[in-house]
Amino acid sequence: MTATRFPDAASLRERVQTVLDEFLARQDHSLAAVSPDLGALMEAVTELLRGGKKLRSAFCYWGWRGAGGADDADDELIVRVGAALEMFQAAALLHDDVMDGSDTRRGRPAAHRRLAELHRTQGWKGSSDAFGVAGAILAGDLCLSWSDEMFTGSGVPDAQLARGRGIFDQMRTEVMAGQYLDMFEQVQPSTTVARARRVIRYKSAQYTVEQPLVLGGSLAAAPAELLARYSEFGLALGEAFQLRDDVLGVFGDPTETGKPAGDDLREGKRTTLVAAALERAGEREEATVRRLLGRADLDESGVADLRQVIVGTGALDHVEQLITARLGEALAALDAAPVTPAAAGALRELAVAATSRAA
Amino acid sequence: MTATRFPDAASLRERVQTVLDEFLARQDHSLAAVSPDLGALMEAVTELLRGGKKLRSAFCYWGWRGAGGADDADDELIVRVGAALEMFQAAALLHDDVMDGSDTRRGRPAAHRRLAELHRTQGWKGSSDAFGVAGAILAGDLCLSWSDEMFTGSGVPDAQLARGRGIFDQMRTEVMAGQYLDMFEQVQPSTTVARARRVIRYKSAQYTVEQPLVLGGSLAAAPAELLARYSEFGLALGEAFQLRDDVLGVFGDPTETGKPAGDDLREGKRTTLVAAALERAGEREEATVRRLLGRADLDESGVADLRQVIVGTGALDHVEQLITARLGEALAALDAAPVTPAAAGALRELAVAATSRAA
Numbered sequence: 059m060t061a062t063r064f065p066d067a068a069s070l071r072e073r074v075q076t077v078l079d080e081f082l083a084r085q086d087h088s089l090a091a092v093s094p095d096l097g098a099l100m101e102a103v104t105e106l107l108r109g110g111k112k113l114r115s116a117f118c119y120w121g122w123r124g125a126g127g128a129d130d131a132d133d134e135l136i137v138r139v140g141a142a143l144e145m146f147q148a149a150a151l152l153h154d155d156v157m158d159g160s161d162t163r164r165g166r167p168a169a170h171r172r173l174a175e176l177h178r179t180q181g182w183k184g185s186s187d188a189f190g191v192a193g194a195i196l197a198g199d200l201c202l203s204w205s206d207e208m209f210t211g212s213g214v215p216d217a218q219l220a221r222g223r224g225i226f227d228q229m230r231t232e233v234m235a236g237q238y239l240d241m242f243e244q245v246q247p248s249t250t251v252a253r254a255r256r257v258i259r260y261k262s263a264q265y266t267v268e269q270p271l272v273l274g275g276s277l278a279a280a281p282a283e284l285l286a287r288y289s290e291f292g293l294a295l296g297e298a299f300q301l302r303d304d305v306l307g308v309f310g311d312p313t314e315t316g317k318p319a320g321d322d323l324r325e326g327k328r329t330t331l332v333a334a335a336l337e338r339a340g341e342r343e344e345a346t347v348r349r350l351l352g353r354a355d356l357d358e359s360g361v362a363d364l365r366q367v368i369v370g371t372g373a374l375d376h377v378e379q380l381i382t383a384r385l386g387e388a389l390a391a392l393d394a395a396p397v398t399p400a401a402a403g404a405l406r407e408l409a410v411a412a413t414s415r416a417a
Numbered sequence: 418m419t420a421t422r423f424p425d426a427a428s429l430r431e432r433v434q435t436v437l438d439e440f441l442a443r444q445d446h447s448l449a450a451v452s453p454d455l456g457a458l459m460e461a462v463t464e465l466l467r468g469g470k471k472l473r474s475a476f477c478y479w480g481w482r483g484a485g486g487a488d489d490a491d492d493e494l495i496v497r498v499g500a501a502l503e504m505f506q507a508a509a510l511l512h513d514d515v516m517d518g519s520d521t522r523r524g525r526p527a528a529h530r531r532l533a534e535l536h537r538t539q540g541w542k543g544s545s546d547a548f549g550v551a552g553a554i555l556a557g558d559l560c561l562s563w564s565d566e567m568f569t570g571s572g573v574p575d576a577q578l579a580r581g582r583g584i585f586d587q588m589r590t591e592v593m594a595g596q597y598l599d600m601f602e603q604v605q606p607s608t609t610v611a612r613a614r615r616v617i618r619y620k621s622a623q624y625t626v627e628q629p630l631v632l633g634g635s636l637a638a639a640p641a642e643l644l645a646r647y648s649e650f651g652l653a654l655g656e657a658f659q660l661r662d663d664v665l666g667v668f669g670d671p672t673e674t675g676k677p678a679g680d681d682l683r684e685g686k687r688t689t690l691v692a693a694a695l696e697r698a699g700e701r702e703e704a705t706v707r708r709l710l711g712r713a714d715l716d717e718s719g720v721a722d723l724r725q726v727i728v729g730t731g732a733l734d735h736v737e738q739l740i741t742a743r744l745g746e747a748l749a750a751l752d753a754a755p756v757t758p759a760a761a762g763a764l765r766e767l768a769v770a771a772t773s774r775a776a
Contacts, residue, residue, distance in 0.1 A: 245541035
């Protein structure tokens with residue numbers, strides 16, 4: 059028996075980071091030749107990509123290994139495909155923060171705020187905020203193009219890559235569509251749990267777990283039955299993950315989430331948590347939600363009032379039960395999946411970590 | 418001798434439009450299955466792509482034909498690559514209009530204004546403008562992903578497509594970089610003709626003519642010498658085209674440009690025209706420019722004052738001379754290029770049309 063090289067979560071994340079760093083260094087080199095003024099734009103992208111859990115690349119990697127993809131030189135190619143997914147995620151976050159007007163991301167100022175601050179400290183002309191927004195839009199556009207460049211240039215042979223192209227394309231379209239629906243829900247007069255779950259499905263559940271996993275599997279020529287199990291596992295886990303994210307967005311510790319406490323409430327996000335609270339609310343509780351949700355100036359005591367409604371109506375319990383149920387479904391699908399034992403172990407670990415109460 | 422099928426500008430444009438329409442109809446079908454609420458997003462994209470001169474697809478097509486690419490079934494594949502370039506251009510315009518805060522595009526309301534108006538008339542919650550901006554960002558993101566999907570899915574065989582991939586990637590990165598530099602120049606205390614021309618080069622000159630032409634040539638395996646001539650022709654013509662666009666942005670007829678008169682002045686664009694005026698301005702003229710350029714509330718009489726400075730300093734004459742000189746260089750490069758006679762004729766016609774005084 060030969061020893062298996064078995065990348066743990068941290069070392070896999072490091073390999074993905076190395077691919078990203080090398081790619082960005084090459085781009086930085088080309089762009090510096092165009093103009094040194096592009097430095098701030100590159101920095102915004104580089105800074106963002108230094109953080110994050112890099113879940114999508116991990117699911118892509120294990121989707122491939124689980125389908126029998128070898129732990130040899132080829133596995134570097136799949137790490138590169140995973141890095142392309144992280145680059146796409148960076149684009150989504152850059153634009154999301156502009157659209158939501160978020161101040162922070164991963165505990166640091168969001169890119170548009172960082173660029174606005176540069177404008178301000180340099181005493182440049184015109185609006186600092188407009189400069190920041192435009193810079194972050196362009197930074198996101200660069201990441202979108204680069205994601206594709208990294209995917210196509212991963213070194214995975216064309217015929218093999220073609221098997222994953224459909225899911226890559228579908229993922230990109232559906233994430234944008236999901237983000238539009240998210241924003242659309244926020245401006246509607248009311249919401250329902252069913253509508254909030256539809257947003258979750260397209261914006262996040264498919265994209266966080268299922269699509270990366272199926273992509274990795276497709277590249278390893280996984281049989282249809284395995285891909286179907288991956289989908290079951292991925293959709294259930296992706297929803298559990300998003301629900302956990304929603305809970306952390308209201309009850310999470312800011313030092314761990316990297317976002318101010320109650321930020322989701324201030325932005326008026328129509329999460330399943332909020333929808334469940336509204337469905338269960340009495341008149342007075344409903345009035346509290348209508349009065350406070352989405353107020354940009356919501357203070358600590360307003361956050362506390364909304365938390366009280368979410369707990370008091372039983373919405374938090376309901377969502378915690380949903381998380382447990384979805385995680386259970388995901389793990390059952392994994393047990394039934396014909397994956398290699400190493401991949402089963404790694405995917406189980408990822409599933410539990412992604413939905414645990416710590417951020 | 419067999420008769421040559423010889424697509425004129427209008428019929429080529431129609432073929433590109435058909436490819437775009439068919440692609441969009443497929444996406445519309447998929448997105449409608451996700452949610453009917455996505456209709457407005459699709460409409461914004463479809464509406465934008467119905468207009469425009471479709472210059473980039475024309476240059477791509479003739480770059481390919483000029484390098485000996487045949488006028489047979491394969492030429493449909495190049496039309497599809499050209500359509501991918503138009504999809505990329507749509508993304509650039511959607512985001513550009515958000516960044517510039519432009520009200521109109523191609524004579525119609527810009528996408529972000531159209532979506533803000535929908536929000537307003539439906540009486541939805543929150544800020545109509547923020548909804549419009551977010552929708553247009555997402556519409557642009559969709560177009561960016563779709564551009565890549567169309568390029569890769571064009572049907573051009575992988576090995577052949579790989580020859581054009583580098584230029585496609587470079588184009589995307591440099592357009593974003595150029596847009597950032599454009600915005601960067603607008604907030605600097607002063608500008609020079611040299612700096613304004615650097616912006617033109619990356620934002621527009623390479624991208625409008627040179628890169629599509631070289632892309633088409635590369636796909637037809639053009640020899641290095643022809644590609645070098647294409648570059649010469651394309652860079653010179655691209656700059657002439659952008660200079661013409663700058664002149665039309667100040668002096669053009671709104672019914673032909675699709676933009677209100679003097680819109681570039683209102684947005685404070687640091688064009689070569691403005692830079693040339695400032696370099697030639699006396700004290701009083703400089704004061705007029707500093708007082709009026711970039712004022713969102715600039716009225717007819719303010720536009721007239723600025724025009725007067727641009728004419729009076731000789732800046733307009735200077736730029737008209739630059740246009741004539743660049744067009745001459747472009748045509749000389751074309752004469753020296755070993756292209757097929759049909760392509761030479763078509764490229765000459767495109768060059769003259771793209772830089773003529775009519776919009």
